[in-house]
Amino acid sequence: MRGRAFARTTADGVADVLHPLVALSRGARVLAAAGRRRWAELPGDRRGPVFFLVAACGFVLFLLPYGPLAAAISLIGAAGWAGRGGATAAPGPPGADGTERLRMLYEALVPYFSAAEDPSPLYRHGGDWSTVFDSFAFDEGGRITRLHLRYPAYFTDGDPAARTRIEQLLYAKSGRGREYLFEWDEEANGLTLTVLPALSTAIHAQRFVTAPGETVLGFTDASSVQRTLPVLTAPETGEEDAEDAEDAGGTGGTGGAGRLRKAAGSEPETQDVPPVVWRTGPRSTEPHLLALGQPGSGTTTLLRSIALQALPHGEVLVVDGSGTGEYACLSGRTGVLAVECGLAGTLTALEWAGHETERRLIAANRARQLGHPPPEDIQRPLWVLLDRPSVLSHLAAADGRTDPQELLAVPLRHGRAANVRVVVADQLDTAERLSETVRSNTRARVVLGPASPEQLTAALGAPPHTTPTPEVPPGRGYARLGTGPVHRLQVPATPDPYDEAAGEAERQAVLRLLPTQNPTPPPPPTG
Numbered sequence: 022m023r024g025r026a027f028a029r030t031t032a033d034g035v036a037d038v039l040h041p042l043v044a045l046s047r048g049a050r051v052l053a054a055a056g057r058r059r060w061a062e063l064p065g066d067r068r069g070p071v072f073f074l075v076a077a078c079g080f081v082l083f084l085l086p087y088g089p090l091a092a093a094i095s096l097i098g099a100a101g102w103a104g105r106g107g108a109t110a111a112p113g114p115p116g117a118d119g120t121e122r123l124r125m126l127y128e129a130l131v132p133y134f135s136a137a138e139d140p141s142p143l144y145r146h147g148g149d150w151s152t153v154f155d156s157f158a159f160d161e162g163g164r165i166t167r168l169h170l171r172y173p174a175y176f177t178d179g180d181p182a183a184r185t186r187i188e189q190l191l192y193a194k195s196g197r198g199r200e201y202l203f204e205w206d207e208e209a210n211g212l213t214l215t216v217l218p219a220l221s222t223a224i225h226a227q228r229f230v231t232a233p234g235e236t237v238l239g240f241t242d243a244s245s246v247q248r249t250l251p252v253l254t255a256p257e258t259g260e261e262d263a264e265d266a267e268d269a270g271g272t273g274g275t276g277g278a279g280r281l282r283k284a285a286g287s288e289p290e291t292q293d294v295p296p297v298v299w300r301t302g303p304r305s306t307e308p309h310l311l312a313l314g315q316p317g318s319g320t321t322t323l324l325r326s327i328a329l330q331a332l333p334h335g336e337v338l339v340v341d342g343s344g345t346g347e348y349a350c351l352s353g354r355t356g357v358l359a360v361e362c363g364l365a366g367t368l369t370a371l372e373w374a375g376h377e378t379e380r381r382l383i384a385a386n387r388a389r390q391l392g393h394p395p396p397e398d399i400q401r402p403l404w405v406l407l408d409r410p411s412v413l414s415h416l417a418a419a420d421g422r423t424d425p426q427e428l429l430a431v432p433l434r435h436g437r438a439a440n441v442r443v444v445v446a447d448q449l450d451t452a453e454r455l456s457e458t459v460r461s462n463t464r465a466r467v468v469l470g471p472a473s474p475e476q477l478t479a480a481l482g483a484p485p486h487t488t489p490t491p492e493v494p495p496g497r498g499y500a501r502l503g504t505g506p507v508h509r510l511q512v513p514a515t516p517d518p519y520d521e522a523a524g525e526a527e528r529q530a531v532l533r534l535l536p537t538q539n540p541t542p543p544p545p546p547t548g
């Protein structure tokens with residue numbers, strides 16, 4: 022026992038003495054790797070001038086008094102700084118575990134990235150993984166958080182099915198339950214896998230700094246959009262919750278909204294975060310939106326958030342097919358034309374919306390013919406928000422009445438020119454009960470909550486470039502505007518303010534945004 026204790030103390034002492042040397046050598050390796058990477062990324066025609074510039078700087082340093090000494094001290098300082106973190110933070114050589122993981126990954130990729138007729142394959146059983154895995158990083162648990170690999174030119178990287186096979190394999194081998202981003206570089210035959218940090222759930226309903234006609238659907242990754250918005254968030258706690266720690270995987274990932282965390286009871290602070298902004302109006306190519314999700318995934322919350330952003334500039338008509346009273350807070354507020362839950366009221370309201378769309382179109386047309394600007398009353402947007410219309414369609418069919426979705430045809434087809442916007446939310450499982458008119462005219466799409474890759478592709482028209490995780494918090498999902506890219510999305514927390522189970526701060530935020538009660542409520546729409 023005493024011998025073992027002595028050995029351990031000696032080892033600790035030696036480790037303490039050698040620690041600065043270890044950090045310096047790690048830093049030197051990091052600097053060398055960064056230099057090599059920069060050099061490799063440099064276009065061929067710029068390498069000569071850059072080499073000349075570096076050599077000239079070295080020569081001038083050599084001539085200066087104390088120049089070589091100062092350069093050596095700076096280099097040691099830079100290496101010490103770069104190597105100050107743990108081995109996991111620096112892209113140095115992996116430990117034994119990491120090496121084994123990379124070797125297994127390499128072996129698993131051999132059948133996909135090799136061909137019998139290739140005389141010198143990049144991938145072959147028992148081959149050297151370090152020739153194809155250019156850079157990699159691991160988290161504290163030894164799981165891969167970033168990997169860049171090269172593949173042979175004959176791999177069909179333009180074929181979505183071939184890509185999906187590789188992505189699914191990497192997903193399974195690198196650890197399920199995390200969200201991965203796959204970036205294919207078809208020109209350089211390279212693939213980068215990155216573990217994405219979880220998007221923040223700390224942003225709640227508030228007045229967003231947007232231009233007229235813009236609606237914030239939620240927040241996404243910084244790498245996904247060019248713009249940021251200043252928003253109030255609860256400040257970062259410094260300690261990650263279990264799910265975030267799992268999702269972040271220690272990469273630092275793409276930053277953006279993923280860095281914010283909720284701290285109960287702290288003062289909110291302003292952060293710049295990347296939004297997913299939906300543009301509506303006469304020039305919009307996707308004037309109507311369809312949101313789908315599993316029960317409890319947050320589609321009602323998304324509609325509430327859209328209503329609160331719409332009300333300062335327009336009028337809102339709400340149809341609540343689920344009839345659970347989750348829009349009661351909007352009833353009787355200035356700008357809210359009606360909140361309908363029953364079939365009869367819904368049919369009347371939607372008939373009115375169709376006539377109103379036609380009236381606006383005629384008025385706009387007449388003004389155009391006379392060379393006048395469009396009348397003011399048609400410039401104020403009219404929003405028709407429908408939550409679970411499939412339930413009302415079912416009721417209408419059982420009762421032999423008109424399908425409410427049929428009445429949506431005019432607002433959907435002509436809404437863009439008439440400044441009428443339709444937002445439909447329904448459940449993924451009942452999406453096939455939505456009419457063809459609804460599906461073909463809602464080109465802005467959102468899917469919230471857990472969904473299979475097939476469901477996501479069907480709803481968004483394209484697969485996301487990330488692997489969806491089986492468990493997500495409410496309000497988390499994907500958005501796609503027209504034919505644009507698929508964005509990850511976290512909807513701002515906008516609970517029913519009368520729901521006592523919701524957080525007090527979030528409920529108060531919604532109450533502050535609600536318009537005042539209208540002393541003379543508008544007459545209910547009549548068809």
Ligand SMILES: Nc1ncnc2c1ncn2[C@@H]1O[C@H](COP(=O)(O)OP(=O)(O)OP(=O)(O)O)[C@@H](O)[C@H]1O
Nearest residue numbers: 316317318319320321322495496512513514515516
């Ligand atoms: N973006 C969000 N941030 C925080 N909490 C959310 C968010 N979206 C929804 N929630 C919470 O999740 C729960 C379910 O939300 P919501 O009612 O919007 O879901 P839903 O998809 O409409 O479900 P259902 O169809 O059952 O009504 C609510 O408690 C709500 O406060």
